Amino acid sequence: MIQKFDRADRRILSFPAVRPGESVEPAILVDSLIALSRAICGFQPGLFATQRRNAREAVRQVRVLLEFFEDVRERGPALAAGSVSAVLLCFSELHTAFQKIRFLLEDCSCEGARVWILMRSRFVAAKFRVLVRAIGTALDVLPLDSIDAGREVKELVELVAKQAMRANFELDRRDEYTMRQVQSMLDYFEKGIEPDRGVIGRVLEYLEIRSWSDCHKEIKFLEGEINLECSEGNEREAPLLSSLMAFMSYCRVVLFEVLDHRSTQQADVAQHLETLSSLNPEDFRCPISLELMTDPVTVSTGQTYDRSSIQRWLKAGNITCPKTGERLTSTELVPNSALRKLIKQFCADNGISLANSGRISSDIARTIVPGSMVAAEAMKKLSRFLARRLVFGTTEQKSKAAYEIRLLAKSNIFNRTCLIEAGTVFPLLNLLSSPDAATQENAIAALLKLSKHTSGKRVIIDGGGLSPILSVLRKGSSLEARQIAAATMFYLSSVKGYRKLIGETPDAIPALVDLLRNGKPCGKQNAVVTIFGLLLHPGNQCRVIAAxxxxxxxxxxxxxxxxxxxxxxxxxxxxxxxxxxxxxxxxxxxxxxxxxxxxxxxxxxxxxxxxxxxxxxxxxxxxxxxxxxxxxxxxxxxxxxxxxxxxxxxxxxxxxxxxxxxxxxxxxxxxxxx
Structure with a gap:
């Protein structure tokens, strides 16, 4: 049986071809070769941003062989006695090569992978050369005389065999030049220098990345590759992937002013994911061990760690906070009972044993530090750019900046740190009073992401952010904005002192109760979870009952x-x-x-x-x-x-x-x- 692969079954630039079994019938093998050939011939030149000439040449040679296989099937795959095994062997080799060529063409035309394929251009060109020569080798030993096919078709096969062996699949000069430009821009970022935007624009035009959503797809692809690399324990390519992801994030934010229609649809999806529809494990990990905390304790800087991990840190003679680097004014470890209850509930509901919690994905925890120096410098510059846009931009630019922060801070702790340090919190709080519903929603969603960071909580509260957030919770422009405001209150209430402050703020608990009464299911969920967090301060119980x-x-x-x-x-x-x-x-x-x-x-x-x-x-x-x-x-x-x-x-x-x-x-x- 001949197996077919789906794009989701493999990593990009991997080639899990399955060799046909020895017992496969000739007719079945020919049918499969025809199907593969047609799939390969379906790749049109316009699909490729790079490797155009190599892809075109590979498709051309397979197209000739498609005519040969169709002729063989039409006449019936009758083989001369004594040559059956030799023909099947050659056809099997061709079948394996065709599978790999199809994978390679899929990857070169893969949506969102253009910049990555560009940076792997040398490898890709070499792979084209190896695979086409494998076709030539198989055809060179194929006993054509024993196959019932037309003379002209056989002559074409012989010609393909010769061309395949001589074919020179080299790196396209334009691809190589563009690849060097990208590498040069990465070097600029690493040195703290912003590249020329005109050069960036020409690179993106060459790669046919022409809209916000095109750029966003590149970022999502690179993020997925980073997660796959780390989950497999092989982070060899992770620094380059992180650098490219930061570069494309810079391009998306700085070069593309307009959120096109497709990105609006993506925003709707992101909005759904930003509600507290279930407890999120990203805040349940110890920053030291990166595993779920079984006994969370808080140190004098306000950071929380698993007791065993922070005790080992202190016994080693360290007197600073591992996460912030601040000097510890006291070595007292205060139990974080609120967080412990939440972790316990999360584990129980998801069937997780705390003893085996290390198996849970640590994608978020891994982002405490940047993936590369390029990523660090690019994010710092991007954060300052967004902070300026929030203050001095037009109404549309401010709304887009808030939305970009919402995306950048969604699953990256280092990004949150940079955005907070760049001063984005105060202008985001100012945007909460915007009469534009989309702007208000983007601003409160961005603050939700930043409120997950310890510094973010402090800056929001110290900056008087509780009042405008409460205003959105009470009378936001949309139910979505109100439920996101409730989620933000939940993260603020994770700090012991803030629970009391929120509970004592007039209308805070009644506003949550009103969302519980009139909200959508996700809004009700956020309200319930936030009320649960506030109840960890005993003084709030009577207020919750009275409401x-x-x-x-x-x-x-x-x-x-x-x-x-x-x-x-x-x-x-x-x-x-x-x-x-x-x-x-x-x-x-x-x-x-x-x-x-x-x-x-x-x-x-x-x-x-x-x-x-x-x-x-x-x-x-x-x-x-x-x-x-x-x-x-x-x-x-x-x-x-x-x-x-x-x-x-x-x-x-x-x-x-x-x-x-x-x-x-x-x-x-x-x-x-x-």
């Missing part, structure tokens, strides 16, 4: 089909139920049967644990009547017994305590009856 949160959470449990939203709503109720006033408010809603149902049927272990926590708090704060109601429901005790063996250690402990309360209640009732 009417509990009836809205009860409605969510009754009507929502979104598992993440249900689990997070249970988490908030579990926190509120620890308060006597919270228990009283919960009992005033028809939520108790729903909690029992989730305890009995939820697939989420975390959901079950929160359900048990709520019931345990209700029994502790709600009095004997509530206990007796639960004790009479046999499904409750059955679910609790199940958790003793199948639940997490915390869930099992809570289930045991609740069972004891319910069993004691039943025992008292039996004693009274007797």
């Amino acid at each position: 009417g949160t509990i009836p809205l959470l009860a409605n969510i449990l009754a009507s929502s089909e979104k598992d993440e939203l249900i689990v997070d709503s249970l988490a908030v109720l579990a926190s509120l139920a620890e308060n006597a006033d919270g228990t009283a408010a919960i009992l005033q809603t028809p939520v108790l049967p729903l909690i029992i149902r989730f305890l009995r049927s939820s697939a989420s272990k975390t959901g079950k644990e929160y359900s048990v926590s709520i019931l345990l708090s209700i029994c502790s704060n709600g009095g004997r009547d509530v206990i007796e109601v639960l004790a009479r429901d046999s499904s409750v005790t059955a679910s609790l017994y199940s958790l003793l063996t199948d639940g997490t250690s915390h869930a099992s402990k809570k289930a045991r305590s609740l069972l004891k309360i319910l069993l004691n209640s039943n025992e008292r009732n039996r004693s009274r009856l007797s």
Whole structure:
């Protein structure tokens, strides 16, 4: 059987050709050769920004052979006795070479890979030469006399064999010149010098990169290649890929003023991903070990590390913060219980064992430092450019600058650092009052990305950013802007002191509750998660209850089909139920049967644990009547017994305590009856 490959099955410039089996029928092999030949001949010259002559020559030779194979199939692949194995061997060699040529042509015409193919021009030209000569070698030993085909066709095959052996697939002079120009510009960036924009423009025109979205595709491709290299443990090409990605980011931001239609569609996708639809692991990694933190602690600089990692750092005699380089004023390690709860919830919901958390992708953590010196210098210049645009640009330029920051800071910690240090936070805060909905949304989304950085949180709060962000949360131009503002509040609330500040700010919690009432599912999700973060400050519990949160959470449990939203709503109720006033408010809603149902049927272990926590708090704060109601429901005790063996250690402990309360209640009732 002859296997076909899809573009997604392989890395670019890799050639996983599959050699046909020895038992393949001649007719099947010829059919497959025809299909491959037609696929190769379908590559038109206009598809190639580089390697045009080499691609054209390879296609030309395969086109001649396509005529030969079609003639063989039309006559029937009758082979002379004694030559079958020799012909099949040659056809198999041709089949393998054709597969690789098709892969090479796919790569040379791959959307988004133009600058990378340009920088690998020497390798690509050499590969064309090797593959075409492999065709010549196979044809040279092919016993044409034993194959039933027309004389003229056979003569063409002989001609192709000679040409293939002599073909000189060299690096195109224009490709080589452009490649050297790109390398020269990378050298300029490394020295802290901005290249001439006219030269950049000519390079992009040669590569047919003519719009914002064309440039964006190059960046996304390079980013994907970097992630693949690092995931495979082979980072040999990563510095060059990082340099090119930074160069193309500079081009996208500086040279292309207009966000074309295709990029607008990409923005819609990015917007969806910027909501807290689920907990994000990027903030759960220790900056030292790059693994999920099992015991997060905060040092005097405000940075959080896994306890074992920072202890090893301190025992080695270090007196500075590993991430910021600041001198530690104290070696005290303060437990970050809020983050620990979030990590625990994330792991439970995603079936992750903390013992094996190192297997989770560390793409984000890897970006703490730049991928190359070129990337570092280019990003610094780009950050200053964007900061100037935010202040002095036109309305359209300011909106685009905010959108560029939104993209650059999305998954790169070093980029966030540069953008914050360049002073982008204050002008972004000013843009939150823009009457233009797109500008406001881009600004709040950019601030969301920067708020994930410790310095970003501090600059936002110190710069009076809480008030304009709250204004967007309350009356933003769109529901999308409001839900992004809620997500930003969530990241700000991850700092212990800011939870108190946000809770005490008038209208902050009511605005979140209003989004919980009127928002879309993602907006409700963001509001619930942010409220959960604020509840980690005990003083906020009464404010959350007074804002009417509990009836809205009860409605969510009754009507929502979104598992993440249900689990997070249970988490908030579990926190509120620890308060006597919270228990009283919960009992005033028809939520108790729903909690029992989730305890009995939820697939989420975390959901079950929160359900048990709520019931345990209700029994502790709600009095004997509530206990007796639960004790009479046999499904409750059955679910609790199940958790003793199948639940997490915390869930099992809570289930045991609740069972004891319910069993004691039943025992008292039996004693009274007797």
